[in-house]
Amino acid sequence: MHEMSIAEGVLQLIEDAAEREGFRQVKTIWVEIGRLSGVEAEALAFCFDAVTRGSIAEGAAFEIVPVPGLGRCHECGKESELEAVYDACRHCGAVPVEVIGGTEMRVKELEVD
């Protein structure tokens, strides 16, 4: 399952940070997930609970910061919010629009002890 390895990636970033910053417990983690990242936020939160058992992030609150998909139209030059990569331009109907946002998966910040 895809979200599982993404969750493992998040845990790895946390463990790297713990080594750098010398914290022993993570209370909250904020993760930015783009609408077009191919990752399901609910599933990721579920997997995160599973992979962090017994780790410094066990029981941490997993806060997902959603980022909308954003595209720019080649025809009219305007930007549209995208639900999917193949959505048409909301202004003129042209396809495809160039994806310019919403593919990110980033660990933003941690609250630690």
Add this chain to the structure above:
Amino acid sequence: MCTTCGCGHGETRIEGDALHSHDHDHEHEHVHADGTRHVHSHSHDGGDSHDHAHAHDHSHGHAYRPAHSHAPGMAKGRMVQIEQDILAKNDAYARQNREQFARRGIFALNLVSSPGSGKTTLLCKTIEALAGRKPVAVIEGDQQTSQDAERIRATGAPAIQINTGKGCHLDAHMVGHAFGQLPLQDDSLLMIENVGNLVCPASFDLGEAHKVVILSVTEGEDKPIKYPDMFAAAKLMLLNKCDLLPYLSFDVDAAIAFARRVNPNIEVIRTSATSGAGMDDWLAWIEKGAAAARK
């Protein structure tokens, strides 16, 4: 976890050995985006704190407001800014693989599809057709067994099997390790058969020149829009098992139209790994890419 590079690939095996059972000199030093990090304390006084019991409540809107997320009365922790892409590590390994391929003139393809579309059969046929013309090596990815690598070796080409255990895709780190074990001449063709899965491999760059998605006609013409990420990421779609078309109601034009809706630039070749139809076009496509990759 690997002590050399900190990778946590517990179940991954290459030719039966755990990923880090051996001592290897890591070309890939870890890239910590140190430039972006800093530590600071937030004062969490006042404001509209909401209850932390809603750990999975996704109603934050798009604004990023960590300071507002504190349970009243709960001891406040220190805030650590991370700002790192979750796939940054994979992408760094992928970059190293790509540089290595480029240095050696290797044309690498990442073959992705759902299970059973005909990847291994197609690879075997491709190797046979290229025999004496172009050296080919294969990295095989499956959750279990080394059957596919054995099928490849039976053609005479070198192959390395990666078993991902529970993992559902190859990542760039595994591929870098496997590549190091392959006897590969410069200017050769490297085919990476990903784990059969139309979802996850789309997100993981392995350092390949192109992803090639194989859609077999028994899967239904709607797959490109049901699994758009994979078709959006691919340079070429091989429509395989075309020998079966007379027995199916698969609409080839609709399948191609769906693929182009997701990826207007995707190239399409119709193949049958069993009858050999379309193989010439496929081989010509490879030759063109390989010529561009050559040193």
